[in-house]
Amino acid sequence: xxxxxxxxxxxxxxxxxxxxxxxxxxxxxxxxxxxxxxxxxxxxxxxxxxxxxxxxxxxxxxxxxxxxxxxxxxxxxxxxxxxxxxxxxxxxxxxxxxxxxxxxxxxxxxxxxxxxxxxxxxxxxxxxxxxxxxxxxxxxxxxxxxxxxxxxxxxxxxxxxxxxxxxxxxxxxxxxxxxxxxxxxxxxxxxxxxxxxxxxxxxxxxxxxxxxxxxxxxxxxxxxxxxxxxxxxxxxxxxxxxxxxxxxxxxxxxxxxxx
Amino acid sequence: xxxxxxxxxxxxxxxxxxxxxxxxxxxxxxxxxxxxxxxxxxxxxxxxxxxxxxxxxxxxxxxxxxxxxxxxxxxxxxxxxxxxxxxxxxxxxxxxxxxxxxxxxxxxxxxxxxxxxxxxxxxxxxxxxxxxxxxxxxxxxxxxxxxxxxxxxxxxxxxxxxxxxxxxxxxxxxxxxxxxxxxxxxxxxxxxxxxxxxxxxxxxxxxxxxxxxxxxxxxxxxxxxxxxxxxxxxxxxxxxxxxxxxxxxxxx
Numbered sequence: 001x002x003x004x005x006x007x008x009x010x011x012x013x014x015x016x017x018x019x020x021x022x023x024x025x026x027x028x029x030x031x032x033x034x035x036x037x038x039x040x041x042x043x044x045x046x047x048x049x050x051x052x053x054x055x056x057x058x059x060x061x062x063x064x065x066x067x068x069x070x071x072x073x074x075x076x077x078x079x080x081x082x083x084x085x086x087x088x089x090x091x092x093x094x095x096x097x098x099x100x101x102x103x104x105x106x107x108x109x110x111x112x113x114x115x116x117x118x119x120x121x122x123x124x125x126x127x128x129x130x131x132x133x134x135x136x137x138x139x140x141x142x143x144x145x146x147x148x149x150x151x152x153x154x155x156x157x158x159x160x161x162x163x164x165x166x167x168x169x170x171x172x173x174x175x176x177x178x179x180x181x182x183x184x185x186x187x188x189x190x191x192x193x194x195x196x197x198x199x200x201x202x203x204x205x206x207x208x209x210x211x212x213x214x215x216x217x218x219x220x221x222x223x224x225x226x227x228x229x230x231x232x233x234x235x236x237x238x239x240x241x242x243x244x245x246x247x248x249x250x251x252x253x254x255x256x257x258x259x
Numbered sequence: 260x261x262x263x264x265x266x267x268x269x270x271x272x273x274x275x276x277x278x279x280x281x282x283x284x285x286x287x288x289x290x291x292x293x294x295x296x297x298x299x300x301x302x303x304x305x306x307x308x309x310x311x312x313x314x315x316x317x318x319x320x321x322x323x324x325x326x327x328x329x330x331x332x333x334x335x336x337x338x339x340x341x342x343x344x345x346x347x348x349x350x351x352x353x354x355x356x357x358x359x360x361x362x363x364x365x366x367x368x369x370x371x372x373x374x375x376x377x378x379x380x381x382x383x384x385x386x387x388x389x390x391x392x393x394x395x396x397x398x399x400x401x402x403x404x405x406x407x408x409x410x411x412x413x414x415x416x417x418x419x420x421x422x423x424x425x426x427x428x429x430x431x432x433x434x435x436x437x438x439x440x441x442x443x444x445x446x447x448x449x450x451x452x453x454x455x456x457x458x459x460x461x462x463x464x465x466x467x468x469x470x471x472x473x474x475x476x477x478x479x480x481x482x483x484x485x486x487x488x489x490x491x492x493x494x495x496x497x498x499x500x501x502x503x504x505x506x507x508x509x510x511x
Binding site: 190 | 438441467469471506510511
């Protein structure tokens with residue numbers, strides 16, 4: 001498999017403190033990598049670094065992040081704007097709250113697409129309806145006419161993922177995309193991600209504290225603890241035989257559902 | 260088994276802006292025995308929290324009755340209600356929000372003791388002992404809520420709830436915002452407290468695996484109604500209601 005996104009021994013510093021230390025992994029085309037860790041482990045920081053969104057305080061102080069061979073750290077803000085959304089899509093914990101509350105979803109999705117390519121309204125509508133249909137939404141036209149608050153939290157999340165997919169990014173960076181959802185909706189969203197990979201061959205970098213979600217989706221797992229990699233490898237190997245004490249403790253803490 | 264808490268036909272209506280009423284809890288009846296851990300499970304909007312708030316009297320019930328040790332507390336007020344809180348306490352999902360941000364953890368824990376007439380110095384000694392019981396050192400007495408981690412703050416919230424030696428703890432998603440390893444520690448703490456102090460828990464939760472590991476019995480709520488009730492093993496192995504089955508199929 002071709003290597004698409006590579007984090008090459010990176011360190012990240014926020015002000016004086018080192019929050020990521022020597023993290024190294026790569027994401028192949030069509031692969032799903034799950035990054036697991038507890039609060040403060042640096043999971044979200046890793047995703048932000050990939051998008052170039054570390055802010056003023058954050059700094060990638062060692063190593064490189066390479067997308068398709070290109071060093072993202074060397075890219076100008078202008079170049080990053082082209083890459084964000086179009087090449088690297090992003091999904092947050094509450095996709096619904098990244099929409100503007102007083103404009104319809106359709107208008108906002110169209111605006112996002114038009115920021116990257118010239119497209120007529122009719123073409124956009126065709127594409128959006130087609131994509132919503134593919135993901136099994138009942139009344140796609142109604143969704144585009146809706147304001148975010150008119151949809152349930154789960155619906156907002158599913159639409160947010162579709163919005164990220166409108167530009168057909170090659171990589172999706174997803175930060176706790178199911179953590180705010182009920183279990184039944186969580187399952188739908190997990191299925192939606194798996195469908196994205198199957199239909200579009202999209203690679204997914206999934207950050208979650210929920211081992212169930214990671215188990216259901218990921219091919220490979222990276223366990224992060226206090227900014228360092230404590231385990232990295234094939235999902236089944238890590239879950240069956242963790243090499244670090246911390247991963248063992250983490251897996252032990254997760255209650256198993258037995259029927 | 261002796262009954263500690265009994266709820267009969269409890270109903271809560273909220274009025275919406277359009278003047279319509281929304282029934283958040285609909286004719287709910289159940290009872291909880293001494294030394295029992297019972298879970299209330301259901302998805303968001305199923306009425307779990309409204310039910311808990313009615314039992315703890317933070318929300319007034321529209322109709323129905325609540326009995327604590329066979330005393331009708333549905334409309335208890337003032338002095339009476341204060342006495343009831345000596346038997347029943349609540350732990351919330353966001354521990355940091357449940358403490359006054361401008362006062363130290365020790366102030367929050369000692370407050371109920373001082374209100375009951377204990378001298379301040381004595382109350383602080385007791386607070387220190389309670390923190391110890393919950394696995395925190397005495398240095399936490401003088402910390403502010405934002406100076407401690409979520410898990411530490413939840414331990415302090417449990418210490419505060421234990422201060423007046425209640426028989427019943429109502430835990431509303433008390434471990435949901437915590438990391439997995441911390442959640443395990445808190446559940447271990449609750450288990451040992453139950454043994455030491457002979458307590459009962461009403462454990463509101465949406466995580467079925469957790470409920471299976473922790474609770475004796477469970478009720479399943481959907482749209483304000485109880486759709487299924489039984490021992491955790493019985494409900495999980497032989498779910499009768501389609502909604503319960505759906506919930507279980509969704510566990511990853």
